[in-house]
Amino acid sequence: MIWLCSRDLFIAEGQGLPSDVIEKEAKLAQQILDLYVLKADTIIDLLMKASEHMSHHLEPATARRRNVHDVHTLLRVLCHKKDNGASTFLKIQYHLPRSSDYDDVPVKDAPSKVPIFSDMLNRGASFNWSETGQQSFRIMKKKLQEASWQ
Helix, strand or coil, rough: CHHHHHHHHHHHCCCCCHHHHHCCCCCCCHHHHCCCCCCCHHHHHHHHHHHHHHHHCCCCCCCCCCCCHHHHHHHHHHHHHHCCHHHHHHHHHCCCCHHHHHHCCCCCCCCCCCCHHHHHHHHCCCCCCCCHHHHHHHHHHHHHHHHCCC
């Protein structure tokens, strides 16, 4: 949903990126976001299959050719899932700490951990954007703030 709101931001009424470039990049982003809906066991199965393909000397995905079934993408999604099964799998297979070992207490007054988001949230709509672009920014800003507090 954030992507749909921010798509207008990237197009910026013809002053931003070409819409075909945005659509191409959006496809992979949407597929990755869709992985978060899947159960951890399903993602683990996909990861095991992708790892098996990699072990058969198939050419590894590069940053330009990465896809939703890439080992690195699936592993990153698993790392970000707050799921007991995912945590156990990652601890056993990759010796990573369980997700419950991370600080998971939301702090509403804490600044964003990503400096660019913090800077964007503090600036507001001071950029020279059209009303549609400013509205898209306000929506995206609200979504980022909600996501950082959850």
